[in-house]
Every structure is written in C-alpha cells, then in structure tokens.
Amino acid sequence: MSILKVDHITIRFGGLTAVSDFYLDLKEGELVGLIGPNGAGKTTVFNMLTGVYKPTSGKIYFNNQEINIKKVSEITALGMARTFQNVRLFTNLSVLDNVMVGCHLRLKSSVLNAVFYLPKYVQEESEITEEAMQLLKEVNLEKLEGNLAGGLPYGQQRKLEIARALATRPRLLLLDEPAAGMNPQETKDLMSFILKIQEKFKLTIILIEHDMKVIMGICKRILVLDYGKTIAEGNPIEIQHNPEVIKAYLGVEAHYA
Amino acid sequence: MKGKKKDYILLKIATILIIFIFIFIAQRSFDAYIIRILNLCGIYVILGVSLNLINGFTGQFSLGHAGFMAIGAYVSALLYTSPEIKEVNYFITPLIWPLNIIQIPFIFSLIMAGLVSAGVGFLVGAPCLRLKGDYLAIVTFGFSEIIRVLFCNLQSITNGPLGLKGLPSYTNLWWTWGIAIFTVWFIKNLINSSYGRALKSIREDEIAAEAMGVKLFYHKVLSFIVGAFFAGIAGALLGSLVMTIDPNTFSFFMTFQIIIIVVVGGLGSITGTVIVGALFAILMEVLRSVESPMSLFGLNIPGIPGMRMLLFSILLMIVVLFFHQGLMGTKEWSWEWLYKKLMGNKKEIEEGS
Numbered sequence: 001m002s003i004l005k006v007d008h009i010t011i012r013f014g015g016l017t018a019v020s021d022f023y024l025d026l027k028e029g030e031l032v033g034l035i036g037p038n039g040a041g042k043t044t045v046f047n048m049l050t051g052v053y054k055p056t057s058g059k060i061y062f063n064n065q066e067i068n069i070k071k072v073s074e075i076t077a078l079g080m081a082r083t084f085q086n087v088r089l090f091t092n093l094s095v096l097d098n099v100m101v102g103c104h105l106r107l108k109s110s111v112l113n114a115v116f117y118l119p120k121y122v123q124e125e126s127e128i129t130e131e132a133m134q135l136l137k138e139v140n141l142e143k144l145e146g147n148l149a150g151g152l153p154y155g156q157q158r159k160l161e162i163a164r165a166l167a168t169r170p171r172l173l174l175l176d177e178p179a180a181g182m183n184p185q186e187t188k189d190l191m192s193f194i195l196k197i198q199e200k201f202k203l204t205i206i207l208i209e210h211d212m213k214v215i216m217g218i219c220k221r222i223l224v225l226d227y228g229k230t231i232a233e234g235n236p237i238e239i240q241h242n243p244e245v246i247k248a249y250l251g252v253e254a255h256y257a
Numbered sequence: 258m259k260g261k262k263k264d265y266i267l268l269k270i271a272t273i274l275i276i277f278i279f280i281f282i283a284q285r286s287f288d289a290y291i292i293r294i295l296n297l298c299g300i301y302v303i304l305g306v307s308l309n310l311i312n313g314f315t316g317q318f319s320l321g322h323a324g325f326m327a328i329g330a331y332v333s334a335l336l337y338t339s340p341e342i343k344e345v346n347y348f349i350t351p352l353i354w355p356l357n358i359i360q361i362p363f364i365f366s367l368i369m370a371g372l373v374s375a376g377v378g379f380l381v382g383a384p385c386l387r388l389k390g391d392y393l394a395i396v397t398f399g400f401s402e403i404i405r406v407l408f409c410n411l412q413s414i415t416n417g418p419l420g421l422k423g424l425p426s427y428t429n430l431w432w433t434w435g436i437a438i439f440t441v442w443f444i445k446n447l448i449n450s451s452y453g454r455a456l457k458s459i460r461e462d463e464i465a466a467e468a469m470g471v472k473l474f475y476h477k478v479l480s481f482i483v484g485a486f487f488a489g490i491a492g493a494l495l496g497s498l499v500m501t502i503d504p505n506t507f508s509f510f511m512t513f514q515i516i517i518i519v520v521v522g523g524l525g526s527i528t529g530t531v532i533v534g535a536l537f538a539i540l541m542e543v544l545r546s547v548e549s550p551m552s553l554f555g556l557n558i559p560g561i562p563g564m565r566m567l568l569f570s571i572l573l574m575i576v577v578l579f580f581h582q583g584l585m586g587t588k589e590w591s592w593e594w595l596y597k598k599l600m601g602n603k604k605e606i607e608e609g610s
Contacts, residue, residue: 050468076470084468090461092587093454100451101458105470107451111479114450115443125451168470 002064003028003172003204009048009058018044019228022058026172031198031205033219035212035239037248040225042208043085046174049206050082051075062172077105081170083161085177085208091150095141095160098149099132102167135163138197155186159193166197172204173197179211187211191218216240224248265592268599276438280430292430296498297538299433300491303440305518305534306527307487312516313524314448315480316460317386318394322488322515324401327408327507328377329370329489330496334421335359335414336366337497342423349419350412363427367436367493374489375482382481386474389463401512408504420503421496428498436494440487445527447483456480460525517569521576522583529585544568 004026011019019041026032034042047053049060051072060067067075081102090098107114107128109121136142139159144152149160158178165173178194179187191214198205209215215222216236224232224239226248232239239245283295304322311319335343335356343352351357361369385396408415415421447453455476458466467473496502518537522529547568550560576583 052464052468071472072467073470073472076468082468084465088462088465090458090465092461093457097454097457101454101466101471102469104451104455105472109451111447111452114452115446117446121450128451164469 001028002026003062004049005061006049007059007061009055009060011044011048011053012056017228019048019225022225022228022230024223026204026206028171028204029198029202030221031194031207031219033215033222034206034208034225035210035215035222036225039227041228042225043176044228045225046082046176046206046208049174050080073105076168076170079169079171080174081165081168081172082174083158083165083176083178085180087154087157087161089149089157089161089164091148093149094145095147095149095152096129096132096136096145098160099135099164099167100128102164103128103131105168132167135166138166138200139163139193154181158182158190162197166201170201170203172206174206174208176208177210178207179209179214187214190214194218265596268592268596273438276434280434284430293498294538294542295430296428296433296494297541298535299430299437300495300498301515301518301534301538302437302531303433303487303491303494304515305522305530306437306440306444307484307491308515309519309522309524309527309530310444310448310456311480311484312519313526313530314453314460315456315477317477317480318390319397319481319484320394320509320512320516321381321397321401322484323507323509323511324381324397324404325374325378325485325488326492326495326511327401327404327504328374329492330502330507331408331415331421332373332489333363333366333370333493334424334496334502336361336369337363337427338421338424342425345423346419346421347413347416350416352416353413356414363432363497367432367490370493371486371490374492375486378482378485379478382478382485383474386477386481398509398512401507401509405504405507415504418503418505420501420506422501424497424500424502426497426500428494433494433498436490440490441527441531444483444487448527452476452479517573520583521573523585523587524583525587526583526585526589528588528590529583533584540569541565 002025004024006022006024009019009022010017022045024032034045036042044053048055051067051070051074054068062075062078062080065078067078070078090101093101107124109118109124113121133142133145136145139162141152141156141160141163144156149157152160162175162178175194179190182190194205194207195218197203207215207219220235222234222236222239223230224242224245231244231248232242234242283292287295304326308319308322311317335352336359339360340358343357347357381397381400385393385400388396409418411417448456455466455471456479458469458471459473459476463473492507499506514537518534519530522531522533544565547564548560548562551558
C-alpha cells in the first residue's frame with residue numbers, strides 16, 4: 001500500500017529552481033535513501049514533505065490525503081516526523097522534556113484540566129511520562145533523563161532527536177543525515193538502530209545521508225538528486241554502476257586533444 | 258522522580274498559614290503607608306509573573322502589558338463604582354447607559370476585568386503573534402499606546418484625560434496577596450504541565466516545535482491570553498488601591514517597570530520575578546529619599562524627580578552586564594529545597610544539643 005505519493009513537485013525560489021519534477025511513490029515499510037551532492041535539494045524535499053515549504057507546483061499525498069495546504073503541525077499529527085540536518089533540540093529543556101514535547105500533540109485534556117491537575121490530566125501526564133521513558137530506553141538515554149539536552153554529546157543529541165520524533169508516533173520518519181559527525185563504530189550502531197526501530201515501530205523511512213556505507217548497507221531503494229533533478233533511481237548495485245551518478249559525484253573524465 | 262512523589266503537604270499548609278496570619282496581623286496593625294507598599298508588592302508580583310509567562314517562558318517579547326492593565330483598571334472601575342460617584346466624575350460628558358447605573362461587587366468586577374482584558378489579548382494577539390522578535394515588541398508597544406490614546410478620547414466611557422477619581426478603596430492585602438499567590442500557583446502549574454513544555458519548546462526552537470506537532474498559533478495565543486488576564490486583574494487592583502486612574506497612569510513607563518522586574522529576576526524564573534517584584538515595590542518607596550533635596554559633602558543638590566528611575570536603569574545595566582540570565586536565570590525555588598533546609602537545620606540543632 002502506498003503511504004506517500006509525491007506527484008511531480010517543483011519549487012522555485014525566485015529564479016532558482018531548487019527541486020524540479022520530484023516524483024516518489026513510497027510503499028509502507030520501505031526504507032528509501034535520498035542521496036546527491038551538496039546543494040542537490042535533498043533537504044528541500046524534506047522541507048516540502050513536512051510542509052515547511054509549499055511546492056510551486058505538484059501535489060503531495062500522505063495516507064491518500066493531500067497535504068500541500070496543511071500546516072507543519074497538522075502534517076506531524078497525520079503521522080510524519082522528521083529529524084534535522086543540524087540538530088534542533090530544545091537545548092534548555094531536560095532530555096525527558098524534549099521527548100515529552102513530542103507527545104504533546106496527543107494530549108486531550110484542556111488547559112484548565114492541566115493547570116488544576118484534574119485526574120484526567122494526571123492520568124494522561126503519567127502515561128506520557130511512561131511512554132517518553134520507554135523511548136529514552138530505546139536510545140539508551142534513560143539515565144540522562146534529567147540532564148539538559150544541550151549538554152549531551154553530539155552523538156547522543158542525534159539519538160535524542162530520533163526519540164523525540166518517535167514520540168509523535170509517526171508512520172513515516174524522515175531522517176536528515178543521522179550519521180553526520182559520527183565515527184565508524186557509532187555509524188555502525190546507528191545502522192542497526194535504524195533497522196531496529198523500523199521493525200519495532202513499523203516505520204516507513206526516508207533517509208538522507210552522505211555516508212555511502214549507511215545508504216548502501218540498509219536501503220533497498222535509492223534516489224539520486226543532482227541540481228534538483230532526480231538523475232537515478234534503483235537498488236544499491238544499480239546506483240553504484242549508473243554513469244549519471246558517477247558523473248554527478250566524480251565529474252567527467254577530461255578529454256585531452 | 259522520588260522528589261515528585263513527595264508533595265510536602267504539611268510544609269505547604271504551614272506556609273499558607275504563616276502568610277495568612279501575617280496578612281491578618283499586617284492588615285490590622287501596620288500603618289497605612291506600609292500596607293500600601295505591601296499591596297504594591299503583591300500587584301507587581303502579579304504583573305511580573307504574568308509578563309514572564311509571555312516573555313520568559315514562551316519567548317514572545319511583548320511590550321503591551323500596560324495596555325492590558327489599563328483595560329482591567331477601567332473595566333473594573335466602571336463596574337464597582339457607585340452611580341453617584343460616576344455622576345460626579347462625568348461632569349463634562351455623561352457616561353453612556355448602562356454603565357452609568359451599574360454597580361456590581363468588587364470580586365465580579367475583578368473577574369470581568371480579567372476576562373475583558375483576556376478577550377482583548379486574543380484580538381490583539383491573534384494577528385500580532387505572527388510576528389517575531391523586535392517586530393512583535395514594536396507592535397505590542399503600539400497596542401498599549403493605542404489603548405492609552407483611545408482612553409484619552411473615549412470621553413463618554415472613560416471620562417478622557419480627566420480620569421476617574423474618588424474610586425472606592427476595596428484593595429487590601431487579602432486581595433493583592435491572595436491573587437498574587439493564585440497567579441503564581443496558576444502559572445507555575447501551567448508551565449510545569451504538558452502545555453508549559455509546549456510553550457517552552459516554542460521559546461527554544463519554533464521550527465522544531467512545530468515539526469513536533471506543537472500548534473504554534475494556539476500556544477502563543479494561549480500564553481498571551483493568560484498573561485493578559487492576570488495583567489487586567491492587576492490593573493483593577495491598582496486602580497482601587499490608588500483610588501484614581503487616568504489613561505496616562507498606564508503609559509510605556511508602566512510596561513518598562515514590569516520589564517525591569519522580569520529581566521532582573523530572570524526571564525524564565527518565577528522565583529526571580531516574585532523576589533524582584535516585591536523588592537521593586539519596596540525600593541520604589543525607599544529610594545524616594547534620593548529625589549528629595551539633599552546636601553552631599555557641602556554641596557546642596559535640589560530634588561530631582563525621576564532620580565529613582567535613573568538608579569533602576571543603572572541596576573538594570575549592571576544585571577545585564579554581569580548576570581546575563583537575570584538574578585535567578587531559569588532556576589526555581591522548590592518545596593524540596595525548603596524541606597531540606599529546614600530538616601538540615603533541625604539536624605544541626607539536634608547535634609548541637
């Protein structure tokens with residue numbers, strides 16, 4: 001079943017076409033890699049999917065619902081969550097609070113319920129705390145629940161960001177360079193971690209990554225962007241031997257007279 | 258987690274009892290001047306804490322608090338004042354019906370003041386909160402000036418620049434301190450709830466907050482409305498305390514005072530705001546002496562009105578330079594801390610004996 005259908009979206013910033021004619025039909029449970037040289041428009045695609053940018057033309061369907069006109073928070077509520085290329089945690093909030101913010105969209109109690117600590121809210125709050133602690137266990141941060149998120153080392157910040165995204169109970173998770181700045185061992189752990197959460201939370205994942213080991217290791221399908229255009233699509237082997245991709249990454253051999 | 262399980266009920270009851278007894282004694286036996294200062298302490302605490310919710314916890318820099326106070330003060334004054342006093346006040350342009358015959362008990366007029374102010378907070382906040390940073394500050398500042406000018410010109414409702422005089426004095430320590438405690442309790446619970454986490458996440462990173470499903474507009478307007486509600490009530494209390502209000506009472510100067518309280522106390526710390534709010538009210542009176550004529554080292558200096566504010570400005574600059582986060586930063590006083598202090602002292606005493 002198709003969970004996300006991106007129907008030829010194009011976005012222009014003034015005279016610059018950042019992404020043109022992007023097409024993607026994503027089936028439930030897939031793990032798709034999105035790669036391309038710097039400035040190819042990968043993050044712009046994420047920003048359009050999550051509603052930060054509105055495409056100039058084309059339509060996006062998520063769960064068979066058109067989401068072009070929806071707000072970012074509404075799209076998140078429909079079940080799409082993301083992480084950011086440069087980690088965007090709530091640095092002055094505790095690790096636990098960061099994850100609990102992700103649970104807030106499911107809160108049913110009204111403001112007054114919450115302020116007067118009525119039983120309905122107390123119940124919900126303890127459920128949220130419980131759920132957030134579970135997610136922290138998932139990323140091995142449960143012992144650091146009280147620390148400020150800004151004080152964590154970089155690798156753990158990335159994991160916390162994933163936990164926070166999971167707290168919104170997404171069906172589709174967009175990961176923007178999760179392995180950036182990690183050493184080879186951490187990267188290896190991250191790969192198994194991504195596969196683990198995909199299995200456990202029944203996620204569909206789109207992954208932007210520069211580390212080819214990650215992409216080739218866990219993605220069954222890969223899309224290659226260059227200057228906003230999709231230049232190749234296929235499985236890892238096909239992509240590695242695609243002349244267009246080699247050209248985009250390595251350039252063309254010079255011909256000497 | 259262990260700390261959360263204990264709720265220190267005995268300690269809370271004891272504290273409330275002590276405050277209760279203090280108010281009881283103070284209201285009966287302190288002289289009027291001291292009581293007035295204590296009343297102002299309570300009012301500044303309400304104002305500071307409610308502005309801190311908007312500026313410190315939600316991170317939306319608003320300069321419109323004086324406007325909300327003005328609305329609260331006028332709404333309540335028009336409701337609790339007797340028709341006779343109103344008739345005396347409105348001798349140029351008569352007050353419109355039905356305000357000229359209405360008189361309701363003080364408590365209901367306070368609630369009405371808060372509600373009307375919150376309603377205006379919604380009307381103003383809805384369009385303004387799409388702006389960020391400096392732009393929001395400018396627009397909210399503009400709002401409070403508009404309110405002031407509007408009240409100067411709506412003669413048949415507000416009596417214009419003549420203001421309202423001879424208002425009955427209902428404000429006492431029970432009202433000001435009671436409402437101050439309620440305000441602190443309400444806002445503390447709000448910011449510690451799930452809604453509070455959402456507000457703080459907006460302050461930390463709007464883009465990330467929205468991506469996590471926090472409805473930006475709803476939550477910003479929420480904090481604006483709650484802030485406006487309490488500012489309105491504080492304005493009403495102030496009106497009945499000084500017994501005379503005119504539009505220029507609620508100029509930018511008023512907002513500036515509350516901003517000082519919030520910034521010096523620490524954006525994001527209720528404890529800091531409460532301490533500095535109370536200190537501010539006291540210092541405003543104590544420092545009156547610097548405005549009177551004095552002789553320093555044989556030099557005769559004539560009294561300069563406004564010297565107090567100069568001192569406050571210097572204080573503000575010192576705080577901004579040396580305590581970037583304000584006196585308390587985002588730290589909070591807690592029952593647990595008090596409990597430990599008390600228990601610790603007891604142990605020392607036991608060991609000593």
